[in-house]
Amino acid sequence: MAFLNGSVTYSRFRVHGGGPKRLDDHLLDKLREHRIGSDKILRSDMEESGWIGGRHLLDIEFDLEKNVLLDCLHYGLRIDAHKPPPDLMRAYEQQEFDALLREASSVGTPKISRIRKEAREAAKGRIEDELKEGRFRRQRQFPLFLDTQRDILYVSATSPAVHERLLPLFKNTFGKRLEPLTAGGLAISWAEHHNHSRQLENLEPSAFVPHPENGLDSPYWTSHDPAARDWLGNEFLLWLWYTLEEESDTLEMEDNSDAAVVFVKQLALECPWAETGKETISCDGPTRLPESRRAIQSGKLPRKAGMMLSRHGQQYEFTIQAETFNVSGAALPKIEKEDDAPSSGHDAVDNVRVRHEERLEQIRHMAESIDMLYGVFLKHRLRADWNKMRDTIRNWLRAGAGDQRESRANAKPLEPVTA
Template sequence: MGFFTGRATFLRFKVNGPAPRQFDDEHLARLMDRQAGRQRIASADGVETGWTAGEHILDTDFHLAKNIINDTLTFDLRVDTDKLPADLLRAYIAVELKALSKDNPSGFASARQKREAKEMARDRLEQESKDGRYRKRKCIPVLWDRQTNEVLFGATSLTQVDRLCSLFEQTFGAELDCVTAGRRAYHLAELNTRTRMVDDSSPSVFVPGSTPADVAWIADESSRDFLGNEFLLWLWYYTDVHSDTIKLADDSEVTLMIARTLNLECPRGQTGHETISHEGPSRLPEARRAIQSGKLPRKAGLTLVRHSDQYELTLHAETLGVGGAKLPPPDEGADARGKLDDRANQLRTLIETLDLLYDAFGQKRFSSEWAGELESMQKWLKREDRRAA
């Protein structure tokens, strides 16, 4: 059921407003009021959205025991799209065109007949689609954690984010803000009174002459999401030069390794991108050549160990979205409900670990130490990799 089985994938959203005192029947009633299939009102693009209870795409049976687990409210966003089959549309056009042009002396269809055939074929398909035969249904898990007042959305793509935010506000009367790298940096800066430094920040020059003043994939000048790209590059540098263990603000330690996958892209938008799959992608010579040319990490596989618990995941730089996170197994001695509660706690611990790790970067990035750190990173990028040689 959503976040409670298998690997976890999610974007994080902060709920604007106070956290609920507890999740109860009122929240389930609101979900039922906007359950999938109840309201036959589609958006302008013909897409319908609604909530489901999480077991399957037709499950609208919301229950306290099923949908409220360890201070979390769990459910699914269902997106219904009528997708007319292109091959059948072409076939209907051919049938209609043959019937319209059969008496033409030239043996060829006129332009008017071609237009009529297309209109008739589309009308026929749209009429057939009214019974739902061409409807594509997709469910995306959602988890609202009362303890942090955050919503986890089971995707790393921003495609359905607007639908989630709109329906969530209609249902619960609260807006959602995506916790991207820039917004998370601002939040941590508020806690540590360094907001002005985040506001004044600009992309760091890791490779003089190659690093641009703007990053191609971030169109909004006010965005500080490029900090996510710098964060991944800093992790790469730190684990390569200093240690694979980083001390965190709560006095715990996290041991990390870049593993499995690495996606690098030119911030100028000129030399394309590279995706490297390997058990240790950052150790490969082609990866080093890419960052030496000025490319920045946009996605990296990470293995994290904290408090003796190991997590494997893919971290997306700008959104801080988590992909395919493998969590520690639950306590074998626990009952079914206990395992669900444990899973919720493991999700919280993973998010806490990522936040503390990002804060460790922020403490360097927004302090007087950053100039020296940046100079060290520039030297690191210039050096020849002896292991690769």
């Protein structure tokens, strides 16, 4: 129930062609048809996946009262891995080999290669029998909720391995394909909505710090699919860094609301040319440290950052990954429990449901606020005069480098410490 309590981690996917709109028992039948355990055939990697009800790891029941919150479908993905320890397989094989060797030696000269093959087959049979009994099963659950209003699936996992299990299962269940909402995917949606698709198609990465040998400006981590334009997430964090430091810590959103933003706790930077490595900074204000300034002046780009964002009186603290736009460790505003709230009975159940619905609203509001903040950047990035902003950021970086050199030159030596 990661979305309904505690800190929140998610990746997001858009349902291609639109998701289901009617949250009825017919929709739940599709989940029941593909719940965990319904497929008796294991994959070649000895894993199986399926849906669960969402209350706990063993919940495989689905009903409207539990699984439908607001206009969202809340449920879960479970992945069961059936993998015996390699050491156990070797031990079984050795036991079988020793027994077969003793038996063969008592009647003549044993043929070692044949005995070893038989031992291997016997050990494999023992393992398969134990797998059928449920031995060596490792179960993991990942809460999900489908926002049917926006056709977005929130997944409480950022691992590509989990996504590899999720995507085909979702397609088999609902007949719909999932598209990851990365920095590039969000940019495409924003550009289509604002009639800027042509500008986005012609976009090239900005060289805030040109490569010393006139190398490629595109970061190596997006070179496998440059057309996805996920490098826009790195540019977004650098632009936001400049804006917060040089212009204002409050930005006006598209809906005329204001969002106050500050970088907090952690910042991960990396050389886009794979030459000068990575740097991770952990402190209350990571962008204010000289180390972080030196990193971006050398050409490193932000890849992950902790943020505190306030909008509409709601404050969120989270870590965002630049290219994927995955959010992790998000702290949501505390939902105040009413003093006279019942502790048992139907009223207590209704009160829990209300709190769960408020949590989903908070998550959607946080995601919307992050997307709108990104939209402010995209509005600048797709303008014809973006090169002026790029040059302004370049000059900001150069000026900072000069200030640091002057500061080091004027620095006084430390006084010796006396006991």
